[in-house]
Amino acid sequence: MKKIFIMDMLADEKYLLTIRNFFTESVKGSGIPLPVDDVDYLELAVNEFCENIIRYGYRGRYNGRILLKVAVESDRISVIIIDRGEPHNILEFDPASHETLVEKGVQGKLGIKMIKTVCDRIYYKRLKGKNKTMLVKIAGKKQADKKE
Amino acid sequence: MDFIIKETQKGGVTILELFGGLDAHAAPQLDAKLKESLAAGKAKLVIAMAGLELISSAGWSIFIETASQYKEKGGDIRLAAMKGDAAKIFRIMGLNRIIKTFDSTAEAAASFI
Numbered sequence: 001m002k003k004i005f006i007m008d009m010l011a012d013e014k015y016l017l018t019i020r021n022f023f024t025e026s027v028k029g030s031g032i033p034l035p036v037d038d039v040d041y042l043e044l045a046v047n048e049f050c051e052n053i054i055r056y057g058y059r060g061r062y063n064g065r066i067l068l069k070v071a072v073e074s075d076r077i078s079v080i081i082i083d084r085g086e087p088h089n090i091l092e093f094d095p096a097s098h099e100t101l102v103e104k105g106v107q108g109k110l111g112i113k114m115i116k117t118v119c120d121r122i123y124y125k126r127l128k129g130k131n132k133t134m135l136v137k138i139a140g141k142k143q144a145d146k147k148e
Numbered sequence: 149m150d151f152i153i154k155e156t157q158k159g160g161v162t163i164l165e166l167f168g169g170l171d172a173h174a175a176p177q178l179d180a181k182l183k184e185s186l187a188a189g190k191a192k193l194v195i196a197m198a199g200l201e202l203i204s205s206a207g208w209s210i211f212i213e214t215a216s217q218y219k220e221k222g223g224d225i226r227l228a229a230m231k232g233d234a235a236k237i238f239r240i241m242g243l244n245r246i247i248k249t250f251d252s253t254a255e256a257a258a259s260f261i
Contacts, residue, residue: 013173017150020169020202040233047204051172110212110241111205117240 003030003072011054011064011083019050023070023079030072034139038077041118042137046079048111049090049135057085057131076120078136088131089124090115149201150174153181161257162190167199170207178207182214182225191223194256198229208243215247224248228256 005026009015023046027039050066058064069080093112116122121136151174152167162185170178185193195211197203215225227249230238238244250256 013171016171016173017169020171037233044202044204044233044237047169047171047202051204051206055172110209113241114205114237118237
């Protein structure tokens with residue numbers, strides 16, 4: 001069984017809470033029981049990814065939009081995020097090293113490191129001027145000891 | 149839940165209790181508060197995190213970048229009462245090598261004495 005929820009939202013930092021609420025309510029509304037930690041981690045990753053789209057993909061443009069498609073299944077949660085910002089293949093970015101964090105505290109790279117740390121699978125495709133990224137969390141997969 | 153900051157003083161230590169989601173939208177509010185406290189000479193700071201529902205990289209970056217400014221003024225930023233998933237992220241990201249954390253606000257405040 002798969003349940004799908006879709007939301008189209010203006011790409012603005014003031015709507016990040018709305019995006020997070022949509023994600024968590026979608027998972028709850030699916031009625032499919034999933035580990036709370038997995039939902040929390042993916043909520044964080046979705047938030048991070050949308051922050052990056054707003055800040056770097058749309059570069060502060062306030063007419064951009066973000067489309068979220070949340071697919072809930074008994075063994076995983078998948079979130080497809082589509083935007084029309086600059087191409088940003090998360091798979092091509094190296095996560096920030098500890099030294100980079102200490103010396104520069106680079107927010108964008110810290111966010112990418114967080115996304116790559118908490119997600120079990122990430123897919124990216126650029127198609128007809130759109131970025132299509134999928135973040136996947138596998139239910140019950142041990143996260144705490146995952147190394148970068 | 150919107151982001152809220154509540155400030156108290158305890159024996160020369162400033163305690164900021166944070167509530168809600170610390171994301172890119174809320175981060176400038178915290179950044180301004182930290183700079184305001186430092187400018188006022190309040191260099192010993194405890195961030196009480198039990199009320200935080202989420203901390204994004206925007207929030208963590210502020211802690212990382214501002215902690216060194218507090219240290220230059222003879223103080224520090226210390227984090228307290230971090231909840232489960234935030235604590236895990238903190239450790240997985242290696243941020244525990246940059247900022248000190250404590251189980252409770254009282255312990256964090258006492259560490260300055």
